[in-house]
Amino acid sequence: MDKFRNKFIEEATDNINDLEDALLLIENNPEDKELIERIFRAMHSLKGGGAMFGFNTLSEFTHHLETLYDLVREGKYKITKRLLDVTLASVDHMKTLLANDDLDSADLRTKHTELSLQIRKLIDNDNDEKQKVVTEKPQKDQSKVxxxxxxxxxxxxxxxxxxxxxxxxxxxxxxxxxxxxxxxxxxxxxxxxxxxxxxxxxxxxxxxxxxxxxxxxxxxxxxxxxxxxxxxxxxxxxxxxxxxxxxxxxxxxxxxxxxxxxxxxxxxxxxxxxxQSVSLDEMIKMKGPLPSVKENVISSIRVSSKKLDQLMNLVSELVTTQARLSLYAEQSADSELLTIVEDVQKLSRQLRDNAFDIVLVPVETMLTRFQRLVRDLSKELNKDIVFVAEGAETELDKTIIESLTDPLLHILRNCIDHGIESPEIRSKLGKPTQGKIILKAFYSGTNVHIQIHDDGAGIDPEKIRNKAIQKGIIKKDATLSKKEILDLVFLSGFSTAENVTDVSGRGVGMDVVKRKLSEIRGVVELESEINDGTTLTIKLPLTLSIIDGLLVKIANSFYIIPLSVVGKIYATDHENVVNKYNNLIVLDGEQFPFYYLREEFDLPEGEQESEQVIVVSYEDRKIGIVVDEVVGESQAVLKSLGKMYKNQEIISGATILGDGTVALVMDTNKIISKFSQDKFNS
Amino acid sequence: MKTKDINIQIKPSKKKGESKVSIILENELTIFSIESMKDKIIESVMKYDQIEFALKNVNNIDITFIQLLYSIKKTAEELNKKVSFDVELSDDIKSLLNHSDLSKVLI
Amino acid sequence: MSKNILIVDDSESIREVVSFTLENEGYNVLVGVDGKDALRFLDGTHIDLIITDLHMPNMNGIEFIRNVRATDQYKRIPILFLTTESQTSKKMEAKEAGATGWIIKPFVPAKLIGALKKVLR
Missing domain, CATH: 3.30.70.1110 (Histidine kinase CheA-like, P2 response regulator-binding domain)
Known part of the structure; x- marks a missing residue:
């Protein structure tokens, strides 16, 4: 409903502005019927919409104005200067109400009462309409048939x-x-x-x-x-x-x-x-199924997303508190307490899963917009494109869905603009003239994959490569795999379209898409064959608020690394990780680039002899992350970070541990992407 | 406009000496569609002694159609003709006809 | 087969809420931004129900309803109008123009569907 509410605010602002314009015009043309109609219509929309979208004060206030102007419309009331003064003051007040419908300041309330009174006076003065007496409906006896x-x-x-x-x-x-x-x-x-x-x-x-x-x-x-x-x-x-x-x-x-x-x-x-006493026999003899008293049982209800957010917060708090309780119980060695704690743990896990389930929304909710985009844009570009969605029932956390829509729209725009060829070219290539874009959503473990496939021109790696060289993103003699080349399109400042059209080439490139997606812990992969088309796969976590992580320690701080990316953990000697200019380490006979996090975090070099290298994976790359100590696995409830960490791009959130200490959650994707860029530039 | 179409087949019996007709009606049996078919149906009803209505693949049925059938039954009775029904309806339509007590016409 | 419902309203937010509610119920939604705009659908497009606002620029709801009723193909399809007024005069005018029923704003989705079920299955 919030989405609609915002739209209403936009619309109401337009309506109020229009109302204001019309009021100013009517001052000099008090007899203009069309203007009166315009005023009335604007008020009417504000009243109706206001009531629908929860702006009850605004709606009620406008209702009185509307009554007044209904009289004007019917010719029972003349446009006077006083009337216009009050109305214009009311218009200003409506603007305030739009931002503050709850009247939460005393000044505002006073003003509201004053204006309402003035309007009422205007209505009453010249029109002795009897007030309707609204009688309360008597409470009906539900059980009485x-x-x-x-x-x-x-x-x-x-x-x-x-x-x-x-x-x-x-x-x-x-x-x-x-x-x-x-x-x-x-x-x-x-x-x-x-x-x-x-x-x-x-x-x-x-x-x-x-x-x-x-x-x-x-x-x-x-x-x-x-x-x-x-x-x-x-x-x-x-x-x-x-x-x-x-x-x-x-x-x-x-x-x-x-x-x-x-x-x-x-x-x-x-x-x-x-x-009314009917014997059981007779009841049974009666034809048909048992009488149902009322068929309209409510099978689903609408809940404001604010309430859901609150629920999720509470569940998160509970999980955190429960971790603390478990820790305490373990230390106390009270077996009775331990049993209870185990039960609580089980229950809170169920509650958590249930609550998460509630905020899941099917991919389907986004589809209308996509369908619309494909239809409108393909028409505009004179292309013939059909859009097919598969697995629309696949569900994702609502916040993910919300953040996913824009990137997907951008990707689709790219498919339509650059991917699918014009019907003429397609028929020359022996392809069906109608292009096809398929959106596929499916579960894969604890992830959801969303694939967008088009059967268009595909991406020419040679073109990308040349462009990247031209833009100075890679060196002329850099040897890159096809995949690495394709991944270049996600780097900032990269745009392959030869002519920048107003559709997709407006500066917002795939780098922004990738960044937006990584904000919801999404990972993008690109595959493409020339003339066969392009497939873009987005891998998303089912939920944003809880992750399974590996708890590690650096200096005196705790960090969480998402378990989903952790490969192996190795112990290595301290000297292997310091003073290495090429930042490469050999483990088990394999060579990994690595980060020594103490160095990265500007901390003094550690004094221990042995370091822990956690190998995290990302697509086909593996990177070592060096920490002081691996504490163990931990379920982390993600909290957003305060402003302090806003610029810390490799940290994605924080979590509170069982004993109350804070651990920071590392975004290994960011670490890797940073690393990759360095690699290409070297 | 596929959905707004009524589909009608009139099949007179080929047995010698038998004055019998099967009227097969399909799809949309409503006010939107029967106006055009009404005369055809009535013509057959008047021509034969035994009339068998078969309702198949019905998307929609409304009062106007039921009224027409009732009227045919009424007229046929006076003329000593026999009207019978062979009806296949979806559960939704059945329930709608039962709830309005119209299904008794189709017996 | 999903039914086609044409919704005509000059308010985008109302259009969105109505479309959202109807699409959730499995209906196919066509959208017109005012009476004049919605006339383009009266070209043989299969429509099972029309939901229209009354106050609209260019062509108001009453006039639009009259236009619908004047078109042979649509002369008997159900039409619901949206209204905030409990004023009987508007209701009568719309009914006389050929509307089947109405939905009073503000409404919750259940109320919208309730009104719809009175005229469409």
Whole structure:
């Protein structure tokens, strides 16, 4: 809903500005009907939208203004200077309300009351409209089932506006139990029948705990197009009484309508003796499935994302606290306590999994925008492209989905603009003239993969290479694998389009896409064959807020390295990691580039003799990260970092350990990308 | 407009001496579509003594169609003709017809 | 087969909420930004239901409904209009123009679907 709310704010701002313009214009043209209409429409939108998107104060406030201008529109009120003064002051106030609908300052409240009063005075002064008395609806007794007789005879031309009375009868069944009798005695013989007319009418017995209003509501659209009678006939469920129903059915079959008085007679006759008590046998004999009291059970509810965020925060807190508790229990060696703690651990893990499940959103929610983009843009570029999505039901954390939409839109723009060729070129190449973009989403372990494949021109590695040399990104004689070359497109300042079109070449390149994706711990891979097309794969974590990590220590600080990237851990001598100018280390006969983190973090060189090298993997590269000590595995609840660490690009978050100390979570992707750039430049 | 189409087949019996017709109706049996078919149906009803309606692959059925069938039954009864039904309906449509007590016409 | 619903409203946020709700329910949504714009769909496009606002620039809802009803193919499809007024005059005017029913703003998705189920299955 937040997304819509923001959109409403944008729109409301436009509306308020438009309102202001119109008000200023009308000062000199007080009789201009079109201007009045414009004013009214703007107010109307503000009122309606405001109420829908939770700006209740704004909506209510605008409602009074609208009432005033409705009078103006009807010619009952003249545009005066005073009226305009109040309205313009109100417009300013509406702007404030848009930003602060809760009226949370005293000044604002005073102003609000004052203006509301002035508007009310304007309305009352010249119009003694009686105030409507709104009576509170009496609380209805939910459990009490009553029986109603309903006579429903649609007008013969009921079908002319698209009404289908069958749906209304069907809706009655959602209120309770029904017995419906259709009557056809007014249907003429075939020579006289007019197929567009309704000849059928109904008598209905309904047992429901809802009040009469709920029944009237069913027929609300057709109130004026039918004969409708609703009578309460019993203060219990009459449909359970088989004798009564049988008797009524018999009469309904024989004659035309039974009528309410006849039905009441029957009820009296059969129910005086045994009222609503029906034996079990009779219950079983009754045809059909067991009566359901109400069919409209709510199967899903909408919850504000703010509440979900709160829930997630609480769950995170719980996991953290629980870790502390486990630690304490272990130290205390109280076996009873340990058992309890284990149970708590199990429960909090279940709670965690459940809560995470709640915030998962299917990929499908993004698809409309993609479909729209492909349609609009391919049209604009005179290309014929079909967009197909597979695995749209795959679910991801809602924050991931939110951050994923823009990068995906950009990628799609690239596919449409640079990937898929024009129909002419495609037919020359012997390809089907219609290009195809496939978006595939699927689970892969604890990750979700999203693939975007196009069957377009593909990327020519030679072109990329030349461009990179030209731009000074790589040296002329650099030897790079095809994959390494393709990865160059993710470096900043790289744009391969020969002509910068306004579609995808607007400075925002794949480097931004990659950066955005890495903010949600996503990894991008690119594969491409000339003339066959390009496949871009994004690997994403299922959730952002908890990761399994390896807890390590450097100097006196703790760090977490995501377990998903950890390969092997080696111990090595201290001298192997210092004073190495090429930053390469040989472990198990294999050579790895490495980072000595103490050095990287500007810490003094460690004094221990042995260092721990953690080999982390990224695509086909392996890199060693040197730390003082490996503490063990740990489940880390990610917290965002304060401003202090904003510029620290290789740290992605923080977590609180069981004993309350803070550990920083390393973003190994960033470490690697930094390393890669250095490599290419050397 | 595939969905708004009614599909009708009228198959007179080939047995000698038998005045029988099968009227097979498919797809959209509603006010949108039956106006055009009404006369064809009535013509067959008047021509034969035994009329068998087969409703198949029905997407949609509404009151106007049920009323037409009722009217045919009513007229046929007076003319001593026999009308029978062979009906295949989806659960949704069945439920809608049951809830409005219209299914009794299709017996 | 999913049904086509045409939604006509000059407010983008309303359009989005309605589209979102309907698409969630499995309907196919067509969108017009005002009555005049929405006329382009009356070209033989299969439409199962129209949901239209009443207050709109260029062509208001009442006029749009009249246009729909004047087109043979659409003369009997259900039309719901969106309204904030409980004023009977507007409702009557829209009903007379040929609307099937209405949805009162503000609405929650359940209410929208509730109104829709009265006229479309």
């Amino acid at each position: 009553k029986s109603y007789y309903i006579y429903f005879e649609p007008d013969s031309d009921i079908f002319s506006d698209g009404t289908n009375p069958l749906f209304l009868l069907d809706e009655l069944y959602t209120l309770g139990e029904c017995k419906v009798f259709a009557h056809f005695n007014k249907v003429p013989e075939i020579e006289e029948i007019d197929i567009t007319k309704c000849y059928t009418y109904w008598e209905i017995l309904l047992a429901t705990s809802e009040d009469v209003n709920a029944i009237t509501d069913v027929f609300i659209f057709v109130e004026d197009q039918c004969k409708l009678e609703i009578n309460e006939i019993a203060d219990y469920d009459i449909i359970q009484n088989i004798e009564v129903i049988n008797q009524i059915s018999k009469i309904a079959e024989e004659k035309t309508d039974v009528g309410v008085s006849e039905i009441q007679k029957i009820i009296k006759k059969f129910s005086s003796s045994k009222k």
